[in-house]
Amino acid sequence: MAPRIQNPIGSNSLLPYLSSSSTSSSFTPLSSRSQRSCRSFSSTIVPQTRLRNQMFLWLQHQAAELKHHKPGSTNYLSQIIPGSLFPESRPFPQNIHYRSESILSEELRREIHHRVVVRKKSVRAVSVELKVDMRRVAAVVRLVELEKRMTQEGKPLALPYARAIHEMVPTTPLYDQELRAHEEINDLPVHRLTNPQIFYPVSESRQFNRVDAGRVFSAAPALEQEQAAKDAADDSEFISRITQNPSHIEVVGKGEDEHQVLQPADVRIPHPHMISSRRAQNLVPQERTEHPKIYRAHLQKAEEAEQERKRRSEERKGKQTQRVQPEDSRFEFRINDVVVSQETTGKDGRNARAPGRRYGVPSYDRKKGQVKIPTRVEV
């Protein structure tokens, strides 16, 4: 996006679109004029409280440079407060933990769309290449498609607004990904089971690894010796086994407390193939030329497994729904069988998710104070 030409209001420039490039100096303070002008014939002093006076004084003097944005850099309140750390990235002076993080630049966004849609790369591959979260990659593709559709339909776009936003907020440029990643792509969500601190004595001779720790947190018995040895020997196989069949993870507990065994971080991060390929590369540290090949092989394996899983779930869904499209009708009817089982009714048979009227389960639908706001919007 080309840098915007400033159009100051107060300056004497001939035309609003053409003016000198220096921006903030040419603005004339309007507030002093506006304070007086409303009572031009009155000789009495405008009743202003002390606090209001102080505020307008502050706005005219200390905060004068905050009034208009500086293209290419942020302009936060922290900048006029002496002694604040990182004033260019902290919009709230008292909150040191919130940083104004960069957004995708227009070029980077276009590049993501190009790689996914034109070059047909997988979202996972693009995410690792450009260091952008997978969900963000998918969202960018959706939004760029939306923009294209809107321009095709001739709908108005907010172009000057978009330009101003990209000038005010820091942006991540394209071709800077090696030096500075846009964001962390391997974030591990903290699991509920890891919250309690557990004292678990282990003999010094034992190799107590991440798999064992996960089992301790989820109160599962320790693995059998040979199983543990097998997993340790071929960890890439272990990673792919868990990530590709997440429904086959071992279950512990009884009744209400039944839950899956907590898996190690190696399989719970978004890109487990990065670990498995790295381990394979570490086995042959001398053959550097082989490393990209190894990585690509692992990536392809992960992608294929994903495709397979998606296909299977679609197939399953297709089997469950019966599609009926009457001739010369706009509509397609999708009919699902009603399932009243323990999964839908719950243990006590009173779960509201199950369809139909069940004895002793009142519907509070028409009762006062029931919230009717939709919980999801299906496309």
Next chain:
Amino acid sequence: MRNRATQYLSKPKVRQSWSKWNLYNLSRARIKSPMHRTHFQQKWDAKSATRAYHGEQVSEKQWARMFSPRLRSVVPMNPVIMARDDGSKWSAGRGQGRETIMDLRQHAKPVPFGQATYAPLERRLDVAVFRAMFASSARQARQFVIHGAVTVNGKKMRYPGYLLNPGDLFQVEPERVMFATGAPKDKHDRREIRHAQKKEAAEKEAAEKAAAEEEAATEESKEEEETKEKQQENLSPRATLRKLLGQAKTILTKDQAVLPAKRKQDLRGFQKAVRRVLSRSESSTVLTDNLEAQFSELTLLLKAKKRPSKKTEEEVKAEETTPAESSATATDATDATDATKATKATETTPREAIKAASEADSEAQPDDELSEAFRQAAQNPERDVDTSLLSEEQFNILRRALVQMRDNPIDHSKPYATPWRPRDYMNCFATIPRYLEVHPKVCAAVYLRHPVVRPGASEIPSPFATSTGDLAFTWYLRRR
């Protein structure tokens, strides 16, 4: 609902708003010193200060239901380090890791869990619209939602309390966003509108007069045409009338800049006559016979009007294609809609320019040649602009200015100051959190995931320190 979001100077509260009052309050708002306060009082202070900012539009009861003691956090993982070992190093020694690892642990930053207290509120649609910078305050965002300007996944969503799910795409009408984030009109702009409105009213009156005359004429000539109209068309008369009306409308809207005022008046009169006939035919079926007589006359009328307007259209198109490609305007005006837009914009600019020039003192002028060229281009965009006097840089500036004029035209019908510019002090609040992916061009955003905290950083925009958040969190744990 009573609006409690007003800005007070005596007891400063920080709100979700971009106003200068809020900026001033943000600069001086302090929580009372905890030195002489009891623990309960500290919690109360923290809660009241934070609730004035987070979800002020949500009632306390509702928020207490939304509150969750489980705070979402993530830890970034480095696959290179994880590939080196299986984690047994951390349990080596006495179960606390070896000394080298202990050093690593000391460098790890604590997770600011206090910041995540109000994370569930960020899921609300009105808050998300505000966070995506589509509205200047959470209250305004709420109004946009209620007034039906926001869609979720392409469907209109009128509930500000709708909780977004990960992957939801929400969009606000671009005009609303431009209004919310743009500078307001000043008094000169407002005077322009008044003038335009007066003019329009006068035109309307004249058109009405003309329509009345026309009506009389059609009534007279009705009987003569009744004989010949029946073979003319197989369409139902009402449908044809509608079509004619549509045609007239398109001509009017398309060539608003090109048509002379007299023709516009005629066309408007025509539209009015058609509309009157249509409304009459709806009320009674007796008139349908006469209708057919009327519309044939009306077709003649429209054809007479259409020819000159069509000619002008062709002229414009011809002129668009002919001028030299080096001309800056020709490069910009790629398609017809853009061209009309540009002409519409340029209609107003010369007036502005003259006004500005009369006011202007000689100081602080841009380069004379440049402004001259710009005026040339603005006044008659079809003509070739004399760019021989301009340097390369000036030429580029000229081109950019022209592009900008097309994208950001002066248009007094808009509810914000035109050309659009961001409102004052907006930059102090300009930040987009990472859990949203915002596309400002189409005013749409995707809610990627629930907001989280991570070691040393939080992605929930909040003006309060983590300790304040911690105190508010303990307040809502209900063990006070």
